[in-house]
Amino acid sequence: MAYRVGIVGASGIVINTPRGEPSPPLDREISTSHVSGLSYMPEMELAAICDINPEALERFEAAWSERWPETRLYADYGEMLEREKLDILTVATSDHRHAQIVIDGAECGVRGIFCEKPIATTLEETDAMIAACERNGVKMSVNHSRRWFPLYHKVRQAIRSGAIGTPTVLTAVLGGPRAMMFRNGTHFIDALCFFAESEPVKVSAILEDGFDHWDRYRGDGGKLPENDPGMTGTVLFENGVRAIFRSLKGTAPISSLEITGPKGVIRMGGNDRGAELAVLEDVRGEPTRTMIYPEQYQVQGTVAAYRELVDIMEHGGESISSPQDARVALQILLGFLESHRQGGRLVDVPE
Missing domain, CATH: 3.30.360.10 (Dihydrodipicolinate Reductase; domain 2)
Known part of the structure; x- marks a missing residue:
């Protein structure tokens, strides 16, 4: 089973590629970008990516079209949520624009949400995000990557x-x-x-x-x-x-x-x-x-974060980097x- 992932936000933290060329027998330098991490995971399908900036989507295509040729591009995350039937939603927009996207994702049927840090910029937004996930049985983790x-x-x-x-x-x-x-x-x-x-x-x-x-x-x-x-x-x-x-x-x-x-x-x-x-x-x-x-x-960093999210989606429990932890920060x-x-x-x- 492949987990369908959709990403909102196509900045460098999402689309950067590993630095340097493979040097056999060593290959695939650890990268902290979301797409790079997902590319190491055969159980993940990058179904869609969304950004309001068309140039960001062009940079994604230039970097990743060979690895992800069927990933669909969107300018409207609501349309992406409606059409793609995602399992996992990654929210990697500006710090102050996470809340509504997380809430809409939780209400739209995704099973897991991976949100960039800081979780939000107000406690009211944070509490609304946590409540939406709890109300809909959605697992969430926040990318305090360390x-x-x-x-x-x-x-x-x-x-x-x-x-x-x-x-x-x-x-x-x-x-x-x-x-x-x-x-x-x-x-x-x-x-x-x-x-x-x-x-x-x-x-x-x-x-x-x-x-x-x-x-x-x-x-x-x-x-x-x-x-x-x-x-x-x-x-x-x-x-x-x-x-x-x-x-x-x-x-x-x-x-x-x-x-x-x-x-x-x-x-x-x-x-x-x-x-x-x-x-x-x-x-x-x-x-x-x-x-x-x-x-x-073998598994750490971004890959470990996504693997953990899948694990708690399937078996229950909470992330090592839960939204409650992020709320404290x-x-x-x-x-x-x-x-x-x-x-x-x-x-x-x-x-």
């Missing part, structure tokens, strides 16, 4: 096993020109929640200059960096963990994550394949440093906006 990275799970296992003691402080850094609070920062906010394993209760933040009017999301959906603020912020979790997030343009394009406990610290880059574990046995000595490397998996982002509006005060996370 939740399907083997390293993240290996590091969390090390933390749970007591390698650094109970975590006390998490620090995430996102630098470079695309240090955008909503578009890319949501990955790091979600990572802080993934490792804190607790509910956020209070936040504080200061946005970069020029965004004092941001009492709510006022961006362009993630297109231009100048329309999505950088910021520095703090998150207090219910279990006592404190998290610090720095996302500022004008800094080096380096991303990192650090998890500190009483016995040691784990450090890794935003896309690293391994993490450093430093443990201090004696306060008068040097820390013992070792590397944490995950097991290698959005709560923190919106809390940052409220804190900035109040001059950087510590405020409750919005419900």
Whole structure:
């Protein structure tokens, strides 16, 4: 059985091809784009793709017509939903335009929805999306993609096993020109929640200059960096963990994550394949440093995300990156906006 997939949005995150040429015996470099991931999955049929920009659809055809010659092109997602009888709907439009497409897809008979991050830009929209999926028995996951990275799970296992003691402080850094609070920062906010394993209760933040009017999301959906603020912020979790997030343009394009406990610290880059574990046995000595490397998996990243969605469609359960998880990341982002509006005060996370 082939699962019929339809995609709304044909930006680079959807249609990019793997870089480089095959180098036998190695082939098919891991790619994070949706279409590339689907192309590795014989159980998936890319039935249709939709975008209001005809040039985006032309780029899709130029890149993928040989692999997907029968994929139908649409400018109207409603028409696509009505005609194609999809099993899975992928929503990869601008950040602030996910909600109605997800709701319409859930009401139209799809069985699973894979939504890009952030899930939405208001909690009201998010709740409506979740309610529509629950009402229609539709499974949904949100593409906070690092939740399907083997390293993240290996590091969390090390933390749970007591390698650094109970975590006390998490620090995430996102630098470079695309240090955008909503578009890319949501990955790091979600990572802080993934490792804190607790509910956020209070936040504080200061946005970069020029965004004092941001009492709510006022961006362009993630297109231009100048329309999505950088910021520095703090998150207090219910279990006592404190998290610090720095996302500022004008800094080096380096991303990192650090998890500190009483016995040691784990450090890794935003896309690293391994993490450093430093443990201090004696306060008068040097820390013992070792590397944490995950097991290698044939299925990870985008392919794992789609495979998981099919699994929960067929057998029940929830995604490792559920809409409820994504809602928590959005709560923190919106809390940052409220804190900035109040001059950087510590405020409750919005419900």
